[in-house]
Amino acid sequence: MSKMDYIAERVAKLVATHGTRDPFVICKNLKVFIMYQEMDTSIKAFYFSYGDSSRIVLNTAIDETLYPTLVAHELGHHLEHRSISLANSFKEFELYSSQVPVEYEANLFAAELLVSDDEVVELLNDEESSFYRTAWELGIPAELLDFKFRLLMHKGYRITPLYLANSNFLKRKL
Secondary structure, three states: OOOHHHHHHHHHHHHHHOOOOOOHHHHHHOOOEEEEEOOOOOOOOEEEEOOEEEEEEEEEEOOOOHHHHHHHHHHHHHHHHHHHHHHOOOOOOOOOOOOOOOHHHHHHHHHHHHOOOOOOOOHHHOOOOHHHHHHHHHHOHHHHHHHHHHHHHHOOOOOOOOOOOOOOOOHHHO
């Protein structure tokens, strides 16, 4: 099974189990605590775990509209990379990176969790829609929609990813 198939299957089970795509609700159900702290804007969010406790920390100095994307991304780390977090304590990676495997996987996870295939396809079938308008209507960054396009293409949809996502997307001033 490919990593994309694994992530799509994992997210489908997660959504079915929790009855929602809302990463905040899923975190609450999984006892992953969300904390808020003002930090330098070069860090938008991070995940860490110790023992049986897991935390996602969101930066209060950034736009709150990014919180669902950040929580979904960090939830991906919790579910897929917890052993790395436990082994390395805190190690910062580039969010929205296509080069760092764990970041790539967390981005795919967030894209699959936040947006259903049907939502994307429905919006894209609107004649007035565009890639950026679709991202805006879904309430996600264009880079995350690009990751969703990669998943859709892998699933057999006739769609071409733009490969917009780069390693410094969330490092820029918002």
